[in-house]
Amino acid sequence: MKVSKEIVRRYNHLRRNVRQIRDNVNVQSVLPARGSREDFMYEGTFFEAVGTILVIAQLFGLMPVHGVKAKHPSKLRFRKCSLRFLLCIFYTISIFILTLLSLYWISRTKLEFGKLVFFTFDFANLMSLVCFLDLARKWPKLMVEWYRIEKYLPQLKYQFDKQKMAYQIKMVSLIILFSSMAEHLLAMTVGAHAAANCPTIRDPIKAFYMASYPQVFLIFPYSDALGSLAKFFNIIATFAWSYTDLFVIIISIGLASKFQQINNDLFKIKGKVGIRTNFWTEYRIYYREIVMLVGIVDTAVAKIILISITNNLFFICVQLLRSLDKKPTFAHTFYFWISLIYLIGRTLAVSLYSASINDESKKPLEVFRSVSREDWCIEVKRFDEEVANDTVALTGMKFFKLTRKLVLSVAGTIVTYELVLIQFHQDDNISDWDPCLSKNETAKKIVFG
């Protein structure tokens, strides 16, 4: 169809006008963006609180989902042909190779308890990478469901309340990631110090890599590039190790804050008279929705919780056992105790935050027993019975429920096993994988994760 020049000219003129009007109205679309009020306003949803953490994790290849910083969770997409997904697959395959190398190394040389740490570290991180990939597939649906339930609950009125959960999540992530980084740097420092004073190998970089990654250099000949590559994957694995625990904590904070929202409203009417029946109906339904949300999240995150807890338990047991061995230098002793304290602290944090969901879900009981006689009705009774009889908690694939009682029994189990293992403790022989320890030393070298 032939379009007349007049129409084209008018059309272009109109387009230019519209652009000018738009530019005049919103200059900021031309200039680099300054933070506006909208950037700092929170909606109080979990989706927006967790966005930054997920972006950081995606740099390390965990949870390759698109659209984590969008405004609405319906924009989340799991795309297979994207850079993030390929990065994730690449990291997974390399850690898989490292795990196989560790296994091969252990089977070739003598089996020692200290070598098992290498294998378990790599294997656990491989498992968590795979589970996070699996979770990434389900993440869009999970977030949409979470958002829907959050919008269904009574909305918070003030900005202060809305940003509380996001603030808590950000603070906890900051602390855990920074302490993980500090612990890793300390490990590298102690390793570098030991490598610099290595009697057998002159080159300190070679000594450091040979001591830290013996499983790689069993098969491949030494080269600086290979050592650096192994170090790079080790950093990815260390991040994944901390991130598993951090993720469980973040999920727990998100779920517990929903219960807190309901509890705040219930405590406001505690001891008062003249409460309508439909108030109780309404809040019972909100409570039910949150319990349903806990169930959905639990199913999605179950494997990650299980990996996190078993991983922590194993490492604490192993490290406590190796606390009995004599260390070569004071630096080794210092690093060992710092890393053990960090490990125990992180495990306690995971247990206590996840047990807080159960604690928060039981708080309405105090409100129910203060309801006056005139306000007691069948709805309150129903709500009371539900809260008293249900155990709402995250489970590890339905094997156990994460409550405070579990923390105590786990601590008791660890102490019992330690006492038994201590009886059978013998100082391990000279670690023959470390080229820096001469044959005369009987001390055992610390293994860096």
Next chain:
Amino acid sequence: MWMQQQQNNLREKDDENFYYEELSEEDYKQTFYCAIKPAIYVAKIFGFFPINISSKQVHEIKFKWIHFRTLISLSLIVCCTMTAGFALKAQTEQLSAANIVGVLFFSICTIIAISFFRISMRFRYLMMSWVKVEKKFLSEKYTMPADKWKLRTKISIFTFIFFCCSFSEHFFYLGAEIYKLTFEIRHCNITDFDLFELFTRKQHKFVLDNIPYEYNNVIGAIVEYLNFSYTFFWNYLDLFIMLLSIGLSDLLQKISHRMECLQTVRLDENIWAELRLDHVSVSELIKIVNEEFGFIFMLACLNDSYFILIQMLNITTSLPFILSIIYFWYSLIYLVIRSVLMVSYASDVYENARKPIEVIRMIPADQWNNELERFFNQIKFHSNALSGKKFFIITKTLLFSMAGVLVTYELVLLQVDGKTVTWQDLIDCDSRT
């Protein structure tokens, strides 16, 4: 954490709005505050509870930061920390569960002292909440029969017996050490000595070596007094928990006693509502006690378990002196009885809270109503017990599980044969300074 802060703020506001109704003389005599005053006065001698409790009214309890009482408490805490540090420094060999006893003892005493210091800061709030609940129980409806002991008598007698036993245990320990010292003096042929100086130097070598002052008798006396204080801290933990439990059980017993008296009478729903609300107020008080003392309950259970474990390990060691043997068995039996009593009294709170269930079960069908049902559900399903920071609740079952755990650990640790200690191991003539 923010939520807790908000709750704390709410508490403070409540505090200001408390109607300071003064208690009459007879009412005051029935309160828990009056009953535990003797125990607190004794604790004040050893630096605990730097608060002013001279008044009969609970709202006049005062805690001041700038006061010589507070300064003495704080300096005691600092001394305890330093002693723990010195003990750690003197520990030359490889640390294991058995030879860390000294360090752990002083560390636990430090933690106890800090916890009780924190409690003295919150003591006014605790006592005001307690009196608020107790006022409901001061009326005639809740009078107990005259042949039952009053709270004040119970607590006074209990405190007295406890202090006798714990002080006698400490003096027994001193006696055994002095006997060993006289033996050493005779054996090493030491002439020209001052018994007190020799004794103090031997006992507290690790402390005296580290302080910059030259030894004189005043310093020796101070160190001995500090040592006595630490042992007192260690005992006082259990005593205070027992006193709290007796106080709470007393309130709950009043409720169940009133219910038993009214069992045969046909009761209105109002009376049941009143009884239920009284039970609720005691539950709220238990919740407040749990929040304040949760850490202390945990500490007490761990403390007792650990020390019983360590003492049991030494059963197989045979000691040279008869006095040492008698002291060892006396202290072991005292330790076990103290722990068992503490857990029993604390679990009494749980048992007494559940007593009304028996009465409710006997109510005939035509008298059943909503309030009764609520009361029953409340007692059965809500947790009305002392708990260690919600990790565990203190019931009689806990005693069994603690005993089971201890036996397991004993069996594991007792793999070695008992050793024999002769007096030559204990006395070293050349090591005196």
